[in-house]
Amino acid sequence: MWSQYVADNFGLHWVYVLIVEGLGPLLAPRGWRQMVAQLSQQPDNQLRRIGGCLVVAGAVIAYVFAR
Template identity: 65%
Template sequence: MMTSILTGIGLLLLFEGLGPLLMPKGWQQMLRLLSDQPAEQLRRIGGSLVVAGTVILWMVSRW
């Protein structure tokens, strides 16, 4: 179980780091655009990501 959690965290960090590493200017622009969004829009985006992640984890656990 701990190996799976650490693997997941490692993959998350790897993919999160690709944006700033490969496209720093585009990454900055995206963050500026996101910071200009209303809080409710950001909440919807966050909720959608949580639901998508939960569904993916559920599907993987059933596989």
């Protein structure tokens, strides 16, 4: 059931990602640029930790909404 839901809505999920990713530069370009500059200065391990937390948070949220 879960895999069928993801397969049926794969394109729609990417649309949501693009919308959310575009909000930062659209609404606060200066702040977004500063955030990206700060992130680019972080060590690789810190970025991996941030990325891992985002992946886990996204998976948990997807699981909750899919129930």
